[in-house]
Amino acid sequence: MKSHRQILEMSGGVPTVTSFKPERIKLDFPIFTRTVHGKPLIYLDSAATTQKPQVVLDTIEKYYSYQNANVHRGLHTLAEEATAAYEATRTKVAEFIGGVKPEEVIFTRNATEAINIVAQSWGEANVRHGDRIVITQMEHHANLVPWLMLSRKTGAKLKYIKITGDGLLDLSDIDEIIDSRTKIVALTQMSNVLGTINPVEEIIEIAHKKGAMVLIDGAQSVPHLPVDIKALHADFLAFSAHKMLGPTGIGILYGKQEFLEKMEPVTYGGEMISDVRFESVRWNTLPWKFEAGTPHIAGAAAFGAALQYLQNLGMDNIRRHELELTAYALERLAALDFIKVFGPTDPEKRGGAIAFADNDIHPHDLATFLDTLGIAVRAGHHCAQPLTKLLGVSSTTRASIYIYNTTDDIDHLADGLNEARKYFRYV
Amino acid sequence: MKSHRQILEMSGGVPTVTSFKPERIKLDFPIFTRTVHGKPLIYLDSAATTQKPQVVLDTIEKYYSYQNANVHRGLHTLAEEATAAYEATRTKVAEFIGGVKPEEVIFTRNATEAINIVAQSWGEANVRHGDRIVITQMEHHANLVPWLMLSRKTGAKLKYIKITGDGLLDLSDIDEIIDSRTKIVALTQMSNVLGTINPVEEIIEIAHKKGAMVLIDGAQSVPHLPVDIKALHADFLAFSAHKMLGPTGIGILYGKQEFLEKMEPVTYGGEMISDVRFESVRWNTLPWKFEAGTPHIAGAAAFGAALQYLQNLGMDNIRRHELELTAYALERLAALDFIKVFGPTDPEKRGGAIAFADNDIHPHDLATFLDTLGIAVRAGHHCAQPLTKLLGVSSTTRASIYIYNTTDDIDHLADGLNEARKYFRYV
Amino acid sequence: MSDDLNNLYRDILMEHYKFPRGRKKLEHADIHNEGQNPSCGDELEMELQLDGDKIKDIYVSCVGCAVSVASGSMLADTIKGKTLAEVKKIAAVIRGMLKGEDVPDNIDLGDLESLRGVKKFPVRIKCALLSWTTLIDALAAREQGAEIRTSTTE
Amino acid sequence: MSDDLNNLYRDILMEHYKFPRGRKKLEHADIHNEGQNPSCGDELEMELQLDGDKIKDIYVSCVGCAVSVASGSMLADTIKGKTLAEVKKIAAVIRGMLKGEDVPDNIDLGDLESLRGVKKFPVRIKCALLSWTTLIDALAAREQGAEIRTSTTE
Numbered sequence A, B: 001m002k003s004h005r006q007i008l009e010m011s012g013g014v015p016t017v018t019s020f021k022p023e024r025i026k027l028d029f030p031i032f033t034r035t036v037h038g039k040p041l042i043y044l045d046s047a048a049t050t051q052k053p054q055v056v057l058d059t060i061e062k063y064y065s066y067q068n069a070n071v072h073r074g075l076h077t078l079a080e081e082a083t084a085a086y087e088a089t090r091t092k093v094a095e096f097i098g099g100v101k102p103e104e105v106i107f108t109r110n111a112t113e114a115i116n117i118v119a120q121s122w123g124e125a126n127v128r129h130g131d132r133i134v135i136t137q138m139e140h141h142a143n144l145v146p147w148l149m150l151s152r153k154t155g156a157k158l159k160y161i162k163i164t165g166d167g168l169l170d171l172s173d174i175d176e177i178i179d180s181r182t183k184i185v186a187l188t189q190m191s192n193v194l195g196t197i198n199p200v201e202e203i204i205e206i207a208h209k210k211g212a213m214v215l216i217d218g219a220q221s222v223p224h225l226p227v228d229i230k231a232l233h234a235d236f237l238a239f240s241a242h243k244m245l246g247p248t249g250i251g252i253l254y255g256k257q258e259f260l261e262k263m264e265p266v267t268y269g270g271e272m273i274s275d276v277r278f279e280s281v282r283w284n285t286l287p288w289k290f291e292a293g294t295p296h297i298a299g300a301a302a303f304g305a306a307l308q309y310l311q312n313l314g315m316d317n318i319r320r321h322e323l324e325l326t327a328y329a330l331e332r333l334a335a336l337d338f339i340k341v342f343g344p345t346d347p348e349k350r351g352g353a354i355a356f357a358d359n360d361i362h363p364h365d366l367a368t369f370l371d372t373l374g375i376a377v378r379a380g381h382h383c384a385q386p387l388t389k390l391l392g393v394s395s396t397t398r399a400s401i402y403i404y405n406t407t408d409d410i411d412h413l414a415d416g417l418n419e420a421r422k423y424f425r426y427v
Numbered sequence C, D: 001m002s003d004d005l006n007n008l009y010r011d012i013l014m015e016h017y018k019f020p021r022g023r024k025k026l027e028h029a030d031i032h033n034e035g036q037n038p039s040c041g042d043e044l045e046m047e048l049q050l051d052g053d054k055i056k057d058i059y060v061s062c063v064g065c066a067v068s069v070a071s072g073s074m075l076a077d078t079i080k081g082k083t084l085a086e087v088k089k090i091a092a093v094i095r096g097m098l099k100g101e102d103v104p105d106n107i108d109l110g111d112l113e114s115l116r117g118v119k120k121f122p123v124r125i126k127c128a129l130l131s132w133t134t135l136i137d138a139l140a141a142r143e144q145g146a147e148i149r150t151s152t153t154e
Ligand SMILES: Cc1ncc(COP(=O)(O)O)c(C=O)c1O
Pocket: A269, A270, A292, A293, A294, A295, B047, B048, B110, B111, B112, B113, B140, B142, B143, B188, B190, B191, B192, B217, B219, B220, B240, B251, B383
């Protein structure tokens, strides 16, 4: 770590972006000093979880070393500082997603829990037999199973927006799918398999016209695109800190105040209560109503540092970098005639999660092989089994990029794919 | 931090206990190098959350710097290492609480969520109108509100085991309270206000005879006492890592396999699923069935280090230390005629969470005053409002100890209480 | 003791705490409200008797810490005899001051000046606010002809 | 390439992968079971035809990675002609070996020897296990007269 830090200091601390230099950014991430099977780590699994910059680790260390206490209700200095750190990140998140109110920002464990809260609390109170719930065929299990279960419990019908052969949403019959019986439309802004960026603005408009609410699964979009949830008029947004440089164990549910206020909490305990007697209880106000028990205080503090790091880089710059790198990767992969890439071919329409298949080598064998070259990719259904089946395969290999990835990383991947053909004797 | 580390190394690294030296233990906790209002920190708020030893911070740093990846399903080296770290702690927890099966150990956000899972999943499937749910008058909101809500939803009756003037459970009419209609008894093994250690073994036996399940809220007991949940035959146990040297954002639900297997999950998403199609879903096996979405991997890894630290000290030694220190504190406080202590006077019957009241100074003013002396205590209802009302006060001041507290800390507290009388001119 | 602490527990505040004003129950009340700081356990009862648009008499009873009791006592002292409009203005100024805003030059705070010390103790601000929030809510409810049950500062 | 990798993808394993045995559908089957590794997407179908207590013929069809396909192929090769008791013993030995236990000296593993390399790749163990678990579950279900639907290794 020492020499890493020294390099960092020599190169001037926090990144300022005039030109976006992933090689420079890599230096902020201690994990890139490690090797895998004797090779430098090439991390292409950021859609699963991202690596963490030193400043995030330092914030955790600082939190536990100097401020650690339980939040709220505490009158001593540590408790005050811990509460301030926790609530400061709430405010930062509110800004980050377009300037919403801090009380509209609820800390959860992850995106999955955020979506579950809406499906359970809002869903069970508002969705009835004969209603419709609309999702898409490209949803992650986190934005599929909660709605499947809600439809089972309520008798509402679960409808899917289909996808085209190109991996885009098929909006040709959208007016039939989202109809006046539709209570909520829940969809991902960016697919974690196809990379597809969905036209959420358009869908939100259609849904709202039909009187339906919209939940955006932002697990893949918020880390990679500038997302202004206020401009989008989405009713709910869910995402996870660990996919955007932040720590594990903390996620966000954003909801419009008017809806959150009417919703019942789903977990009961300390913090979320205003008054309890032996026979009655009154909930606390927003946002604490939804935050039962001791929260992940250190996680919130560190997530604040991650957001600051991203803001210093600038979400526009991040998108531009990823667009370029995705274009480059698609080009390199297209040149390999034994590789089939899924999802949109136009880099403007997608992010940098790229699922592909080798004509002969099974994704698991490929991932194991690439790992011995130090290249981390993921193989499997990426928690989107129905989509995977739809693609006509049982699993895919996925390479996914982030701010620290370089064209060099992509070159290594392409070389690795070629080598795999040789190793498994398909050439 | 440097000099702290140096001292640590000079004194020989990890503590080995022949005699229990809290002064030595303090050196392992970086927070004790900080001052509060210019005074050395005297932390007497461990019942709210404990401080963290350097080894826990190092484990977090190491996790994010060398192993960070999403768990399960990952074929690359990092994913394998992250999964190993995550699952190793599950095994360690299983050992720590008396040698249960790892698949009976579920990672949650905190004790609160653990209790909620049982109340929602087991409760809603098994509790009916006319049934009884039994808790005690000394429960934390986390072990009260979920049952209050379950009783509302199901029409079951919520009954309370009363407490005596001494702060002990009143078992005189226990056979009437726990009757054949009782479906579950949920009680804390140690009160976070009165410090009372409850005779859970006896109550579990009575409950089981009547055919009722038992959930133990171990949030205060597991950190402070040797707890052998297998010997106790408890059906469920809930506790939080952050109250036992571990990080925030991670807790444990233990449940007997036969019950967990029949229970439906309450949160849906990735990891907890074995197979999903567009219209159907099959849950994963235990323990993952209850762990939806990306878990708090770093938290689990670091909790493992915390458990190891506690095991090195020995839970018997910890109990002995706290018994001595509690006895000392009770003695010192008894000598102050303006202070009334709540809870059992016999230190054998209690842990080191000591709530008290000054005859004249309000708990908040007292806590603010003590804070300026560097002494962190908590004032309020400690998330046990019904109990606080029962004690005839609107709030109390609570000092609570852990492995790093010394008789010196207690002396400072006693002196501070005397000084407060002078400052607020009651002497 | 620390300057901040002395600034919080000024003599004048402690004097109001130990001898709070407005503790005499009214024969008849035009406005009634209760306040609560659930996380502290502080509870407050307030009654106002009007004479036209003037506060003729006030009853404030607070079970709580020095800051909340003293703040309620000063409130009683201050608003007695004032018009509703004046009272609303003062309440707004005090609320602003506690939240860190500047106090307009033309406002004489009197004893209320001593609440300034609270600012340095963020968690105690809600103690000082309790009586003022209870008052403001009660007046707002009256204007709108709404019923009111309990105010809280959280 | 790394030794571990070469040890995983031994020639013999790759040969079974590319030319798997037991792919011919049976006319008639006494035992049928399906296996799944849901997290990978691997799927396996197995049919056994008995002659008394001997395995007369076997059909194994696996859609999956090299390790799971090869393991299924070796299984077909190995158990054909053996008695149910022998098969159960081999299956237990292989399962133990994959979980890191020693293989008894008196057991000749033949091609199955090549599965040893999997041990170094903990996440791939379940690939190698898939066919064996499917077999063991099928035989156990048969003994207990139970119905069986799908086996999984997770
Ligand atoms: C007895 C008891 N139960 C439950 C809890 C809830 O713990 P957590 O906030 O970590 O969920 C606490 C913590 O305050 C407690 O003291």
